[in-house]
Amino acid sequence: MRGANGQDGAVGITQDAIPGGQMLTYEFTVSNEQSGTFWWHAHSAVQRADGLFGGLIVHEPADLARKASTEPINEYLLLLQDYWHRSAVEALEFYMHLGSFGNEPVPDAILVNGLGTFDCSNIVPARPVDCVTRPSGVPALRLDRSKKTIFRIINVGAYAGVSLSMAGSAMQVLALDGGNRVITKAARAAGVLYPGERVSMLIEPFSGEGSGEAFLQLELDTTNFKYPNPTLNPLQRIPVRWHGMTQPRNAVEQPQAYVNIQELKALHEVSNLMPAKADMTFVLYAMTQKLAHLKNVPHGFINNTYWQPQSPPLTSLDRTQYDKQQFVVNIPFIPDAPLWVDIVLNNLDEEGHPFHFHGHDFWVLATHSSSYNWGSFNAFGDAEPPGGPYNLVDPVKKDTVLVPRRGYAVLRLRADNPGIWLLHCHVLWHMASGMAMAFEVS
Ligand SMILES: [Cu+2]
Known part of the structure; x- marks a missing residue:
């Protein structure tokens, strides 16, 4: 989705849902450097669980593939x-x-x-x-x-x-x-x-x-x-x-x-690629909660917000028009030297949450789960991460990661793709009840 934020398909962020009986063609360019196993799926309500999905395999360009095997x-x-x-x-x-x-x-x-x-x-x-x-x-x-x-x-x-x-x-x-x-x-x-x-x-x-x-x-x-x-x-x-x-x-x-x-x-070390410290760090707390003012109906929260899609979508609105369900943080987009960003994603629940970030791959620098306390990491307050130092040598690159129960994951990414991008739990029940937010790279 590089350079194609408008084609991301995220209802409430980049578009309204496609009305019944109508059609939308998504157009985007996949670079020669990107190949692998992807999938498309409905990003509206809970349609995904009823079968509105399919695989989307991007094969290596033929000349590269021939070299490999x-x-x-x-x-x-x-x-x-x-x-x-x-x-x-x-x-x-x-x-x-x-x-x-x-x-x-x-x-x-x-x-x-x-x-x-x-x-x-x-x-x-x-x-x-x-x-x-x-x-x-x-x-x-x-x-x-x-x-x-x-x-x-x-x-x-x-x-x-x-x-x-x-x-x-x-x-x-x-x-x-x-x-x-x-x-x-x-x-x-x-x-x-x-x-x-x-x-x-x-x-x-x-x-x-x-x-x-x-x-x-x-x-x-x-x-x-x-x-x-x-x-x-x-x-x-x-x-x-x-x-x-x-x-x-x-x-x-x-x-x-x-x-x-x-x-x-x-497989490949990244020591020469990324700096020891990020240019920007975000600390987030994800949790499902049953609150009295929400009639004890469970909702998924990130920090103090449970997300609901807004219409018209955020990409067509001024920030002052966002409603109170939108938790959108800003990362400056610097085309010649994109910023390195750490997202410290804490999970205060008793169960893991598999989080997906749109529009970017990230390196998983750390994951941690505690057996006796919340296991959280406040990168602004704690001297050391409770799970030990970050792996800056051979961390895996992903776009979806399990944030363990009573613990955290640290996601390192380069903010090189402008747009408004969702970060959400991929458990449909959690996402549909609010466990989502967005990053605006602009
Ligand atoms: Cu979840």
Whole structure:
């Protein structure tokens, strides 16, 4: 979205929602330097959870790609999501009600590319579902063994994180979010991937294994589920059918048990790239709260503001016309020497929030979670960050990051893309109830 703030699609910030029956064409230029796994989705109300999304893969320019590899590659795009047996509007009504006591709706099922498995016997009488058992069983993922296999995985879900493993195969994480390379080893399982995050993985069979039934296993992260949902089976297996050669093209010897996607290091060091100190620092506090003056309906806050989209959108208004739901901070745009900016994003909640920043990638200089206090970092008051010094050597570059419970994440970015850009929690229930703000680079 470089130089294309107006094409960002953020309702309330850069445009009004596209009216029913009408059309809008988004036009923007992707530079030769940018390639990776992206996705498009509705940014109006909670339409995303009802399926208004899709993948958007930007491939490397052919000359660069040829230099990197001559091997034939088969890529598979997997869109993973939690799913509710009711519309997202109803699920949000459940959450934004004093009777929810701040408990987010717990999903009923898991979908991969819009398909999933569900056991009709799991239905509870209180919540009837029109359920038909299909004799043909579960649709399988068909993979070609004769080519290098890459999974591009996107968590397009509304709430839950997802972990993955594949029987008989090792997964090696290659890149995060928009194609940012990381160092990893082959592992038997990888996780947790939170809503908005993407990961590219190389899939290779184990040596000596692989004759048994192959399946891809998905497991929803139930850590934040605040009540039991007997309808949900958080563990789902998708059958995998390998075809092509009978002998694996390559075999991994000793994969490690698990790779933690949240603790990876970048492939390329950035020590020479970024200064020790940022030019500007913002300290933010995100929290869900049930306040009396909001009738105890849970709302997501950043500092003292819960966001609601304004119409007409902010890009068409003077700052004096912003309403009180707009928390918009300014970063001066200096074309010849863009400022380095740190965002210290504190999370005062008992659960993590996966935050996405529009219009910029950022380096994750630190993340921290405390087991005994709020774990906050006030960069203006505290002598040292409680999580230790920033990683200025090999931090990962991302556009979506989990800010851990009772902790913080420090995001370092270069303010080189003018416009008004949203920063928001990618949990749909939190964003829809206000956990969003904007940065105006101008
Ligand atoms: Cu959240």
